[in-house]
Amino acid sequence: MKLKTLTLATVTALGVASTVNAANSEIRFDGFPDFDSSLKVLLPDFEKETGIKVDYLMNNHGDHHTKLTTNLATGSGAGDVIVVDVEKIGPFVASGGLVNLSENYGADKYAESFAPYAWAQGKGADGDVYGMPVDLGPGVMYYRTDVFEKAGIDLNEAIKDWDSYIKAGEELKKKDVYLIASAADVAQAIIFTTVPEGEGLYFDKDGNPVVTSERFVHAFEVAKEIRDKGLDARILAWSNEWYEGFRNGTFATQLSGAWLLGHLNNWIAPETAGNWGVSHLPDGIYGSWGGSFLSIPTQSKHQDEAWKLIEYMTTKRDIQLKHFETIAAFPANTTTYDDDLFQEEVAFLGGQKARLLFADVAKNIKPVAPAKGDHVARSIILENALMEVLDEGKDIETALKEAERMIKRRTRNL
Template identity: 55%
Template structure:
């Protein structure tokens, strides 16, 4: 495989070296800089640099750059959570003519999420986040629990949490993750996360009510640790076995293995979410701002970054799950993963990608997400009534989103 990747990178570098000679700057966030550095031999002739900011600062800066028409890189990396708001606000080059003959090689739901409301392709997927459940094997099969029974549905999963509590083990770090998983992964065809095809709010629908109910049941039952994600307490929770499960994208495997909890190798497994739910938890896109000086050269770089060989290199280097579905036939997908006690988890990741339904991105997604998160905090921490909290969100959306 290493020889194959090296050959692919070398061949691509010869092609793209003659395709453009412009200076190209990629604006992005970690861990994509690690990927750029890892494949720099294939980029060395292209005058490519990367401007790296942390996740939040990068997207805030990009928002300002697009609004003012200046300061953005030639190619920008965008988290999937920002795609709908950014592409529908304008500011990106229409990539349809470049991408239309290639789109079939990439996960269909991810391709759809990079389109604007006008149907044009403004951002293309570079990596995906198949939504999965990471679980501690020592708190599952090693304790006599049957994984399939536990994951039958959300009620059986919560029942598992009650039994763990009797043993002094938390079900999950923070119950809010359950609500996020449920409302994100149970959309109907043609819907967005927060709005229907006509732009009408969906936040008071049964999908959101049930999501909040699940989280509240876990919180009220003392089954979570109220541990915010991406904090030191969360990291130590993985290392010390404070909680039994964590819902996330496939990409969490790389973080657990490489820096969060490397000493827990063999204690983890991965499964579908309760009730066999399929969904996407994260992912990244590449786009070209209209202010880019050489959009054709910028596209040549994007085409290189989403090519099959470089997608496999990203999978190897930073555990970025490929958007290019042709990579799923690579022999590496059937290799057992030692960290997961020999489980061939990549096959599960690929199966999820094949079954994720497209979700229509909307301009008001970021506003809605912020309001929903605030409402969830009020329900979980302050005891606010679920329907009242969601009705308040809908009222605010009607004022703030046109």
């Protein structure tokens, strides 16, 4: 946990008049790493321009959202601006604990400046905006260029389809390298990126779960084949083993959002710079893998100041670009996409012009409307049913049918 505070003297030194009433111009930003790296760069100018001091409180991704769930339920303890992951925006909006940004601040005037699918995800059932998109998660595959070269694997062949991807994994296994940290990531990629038109991630337009459909069966089958052939390292994301795997080259690929670049470069494995490349996901799929929103809890005592920070971070082109440059958080604001920054080579990726690839993916992602039961369904499918199939050998159709029953029961009163 980290709390950063600027004193009034510091604010004054930045050029803000000393007559600023500190009690009325202090707000707190609650988020998760690597937002702190970005805030260190963005906040000095914001504080200088507005006289609003910003403290920030960072918790790891899971703890941050657990804490916010409690804060919104009890009506106290949340910051004035909160970061909400795309997987949580639906239930958080449905909780009624977030400020209506359309009604209170005219947020809709910015609609045309944002990726349509992300803008739709920040809306409530009433069609109003409760979360402003701050960054997107274009789905990509990071891969070890040095390992692929030594194994004689052609990248374009490896990502042609899932059979080719698995075949590449079999070649890597001969070199004592795993294809991926966890087969579960492959299942997640397929589930997230092959949503039929009119469906949500886990529910149809009428709120019925669709988790026994071919999309989920296929996702589980591909993941199970990878596991059965011993091609994954059985390492879960955000664990110490995962970090070490990136540093040591334990696995050769990782399916993720574009944002993983910032984590790899800034703190997970900076010493591996030059040994990585990034590509489209296998099987020609396009989809979102993560993404963040900025919201204001209704419990905030400084909502106007909070909105100024949200506006600053989401609607200003140069700020969105700086956020992108600092932590590889891909801009939600599409007015940035013609900037020269996208043409620059990324040193960590061996000079690849990776941002052009990120933009191509972002432009091809189709909107998937969030549902208030998504967080429940995600937990049941990815943390329970999938693990039973991969770790315990449970029959796929049986696992999905049981998951469907559990989802219906647990979302009945949402």
